[in-house]
Amino acid sequence: MSESTKLVATDPQRLLVIDGHSMAFRAFYALPAENFATDTGQHTNAVHGFVSMLLTMIRQQKPTHVAVAFDLDTPTFRSLEYTEYKAGRNKTPEEFYGQIDLIQKVMEAMNIPTITMDGFEADDIIATLAAKGEAAGLDVLVVSGDRDAFQLITDKTLVLYPKKGISDIPPMDGDAVEAKYFVRPEQYSDLAALVGETADNLPGVPGVGPKTAAKWINLYGGLPGILENIDAIKGKVGDSLRENVDNVTRNRRLNHLLRDLELPVGIEAMELERPNREAIEELFDALQFNTLRKRLFDLFGDEPQDAAAEAVIPVHEVLGDAAALQGWFGAHGAQLLGLHAATVPASGGTDVVGVAFASNDATAFVSLQDIDADTKQALAKVLSSTSYAKAVHDFKGTYKLLLEHGLELAGVVDDTMITAYLIQPDRRSHELPDIAQQHLRIALEEAKAPADGQLAFDLEGPDHATPAVRAAHVVRQLSQLLAGMLVERGGETLLKELEMPLSLVLARMEMAGIAIDTAKLDELYDGFTASINQATDRAYEAIGHEVNLSSPKQLQVVLFEELDLPRTKKIKTGFTTDAESLQDLLENTGHPFLKALMAHRDANKLRQTVEGLRKAVAPEGRIHTTYAQTVAATGRLSSLNPNLQNIPVRSEAGRRIREVFVVGEGYETLLTADYSQIEMRVMAHLSQDEGLIQAYKDGEDLHRFVGSHVFNVEPEDVTNEMRSKVKAMSYGLAYGLSSFGLSKQLRISVDEARTLMKDYFSRFGAVRDYLRKLVDDARKDGYTETIFGRRRYLPELASDNRQLRDIAERAALNAPIQGSAADIIKRAMLGVEEGLAAAGLKSRMLLQVHDELVLEVAAGELEAVEALVREKMGAAADLLVPLDVHVGIGASWQDAGH
DNA sequence: CATGTCACGTA
DNA sequence: CGTACGTGACATGC
Structure with a gap:
């Protein structure tokens, strides 16, 4: 430790030399392979660990020069002299394959030379580099997991030898080597020759360990002295030495590192440079290294690319009065304008403090803080005017935030968040910084709060304008770039005619919220708490x-x-x-603890749900969920904060929770409308199976109908058991269910399950043909498609990894079915919203739960609303089978349900 | 304090 | 060895 700090203090020129293979192996075994893999199945643990280690080294040791040496697969002078050299090593684990190549690619992108030499090992390259570095007046740091490197230690060269893993790598100097092995570094090779090296398959002198070897070395001054006096050494170990003297001399020849190779790279080429940013971005995208990306750019500074991007962002004008605002829009408003709301964290959420605009050659910012009435009115006008075409990232969120200031946003022709989602629905995040990073290679930081103490001196307040303007500019660029990509993927109609109008509908639903009977909610909480306590005591x-x-x-x-x-x-x-396992255990053992535990689980889960709802009730007594429109890869919505799409319905106790969702004041009743078996109907349509289609057209009980064909009995003779088996299978098919899975679910043998499926497909062959073709086409095209053209790209259909490929195949099977159903209800929602407005009805949609809509019906509108909902939901798609809609009415969600 | 794992609710 | 989600508690790792 003190040695290395001394190095840092006395000489700024420092060469870091890394033994590539040995450190890659260390990293490989330090990090679990199963936790580090890309979506395509390439393992990256060694790459990750290696790069992480390198970044730590650069940060801590501040080298001016860096090089990495690798072994080649070709024979070396050592293996030629001693064919057993390094033999007997375990085979390289499969997960390690390809990772050396990837490390070398990362090094190339970082502008760090990697050096290999035919016929020599990395150790020799390192020894030569150490010698050359010293000769050039540099201090040298060698990073290696190979103890042979200790012979290189001098007062100018240290070895960093990993103790365990890759995070604990203390520097070894001469004193450290002596403390551990009792010899000086220059004699370490002698010691290793005597003791032998298992890893290299170099046996030494049996019975001689480091202690004895060191004793001899210090007594006779080294290996030559020992050999001269070989007959003077007494005892069993002396005999052993004399018998194995050939081993020792061979070991010494082999472990001696060459220091005079003709390297293909000079020291000057090892000077540490800034990484090639584009290459790093591309590589780290593929490797899915996001933390490392940040660490790397933090280490090297993050300016150059940003500076370039910054340069093309016009300096913004602050529009402080109505005239300035009107002037700016007069000059720039004919173009597509990027729009971004500047926000700050506020109590219970977020607040808009200003709005930024970007045209192709100008930017502007309007502050909402201390804005005067005239200016605000001018702003309201341009925001709500459809004459100004705007592109926004997250229209729904922006719309809601602006509305809190009485500002209505309209004229939005693109939402880059949704566009990015339609292009890549499987992405984890569609946040602006992530999308900008991927498509524009621009680092957009979320506005961060000023550090403590900074605020007091910042009399002007934080600058909201600059980051917001930057974002607006980026949104505009993204809009133009992504538009083309979306058209190529055939998603333009989905964006303009489905998702964007839907955003507005969802915004209204979210703002409306659903009324809650809070007294009943509290009662439920207490009831579940009592159940929990009871179950706990019994357990x-x-x-x-x-x-x-x-x-x-x-x-x-x-x-x-x-x-x-x-x-x-x-x-x-x-x-x-x-x-499921607890139930099995209970059936097998009847242990009372299991029963109590299960009761506790049930009650606890329900109380958690109730508690979540309680915390989510807004001051006016309603719960406002947020719908995520760009999360589910199939095209469904998801609901969060709180999730109202997973409110219990199956158990009696759970259903009581639905009683707290009630009709709000000023309205007459709740109405629920749900599609009956929409996914099966989509499957009937897509597969064009005559049998299924006819059954639906005739309005038959589908599962009973299918059961009669599968089991070859009259429909009225289909038992409940037969019906439920068929139902499980029908739905399972849309999920890629296997006979194994079906057997487990129905608790029947795999053979029975297989027969059941065979009988099913023999009657409904078009379904089998459809599902088969679906996967084939998806593999060929690389994507699946819904009835309305929503695509999901599944590159892993081509993966070599069977596990990944199977998962992708099941996703491919399900995506068009689940996705088409999602498209249909989204279209229905647009229809209902339009219909309500056209008829001048006050009733409104509140919730969507994948195949169900919940509406709040105003007084006297029930009949009209029910007819409207039935009509719009039924007409949302023109399928080969009818879309049946079931409607329920009631004062609570439970009562309105079924 | 952040992240991963388990368990479980819905369609 | 059935798809798609979100949430909360616990355990672990930095």
């Missing part, structure tokens, strides 16, 4: 002590160690304690 009593019933880990100890119950399905952390 403790059953095992004679307390335990955290919410901790799977502690439950495993109780179930499988204390009670020694039969082991359940294996999971990462041991054995599962999930509901």
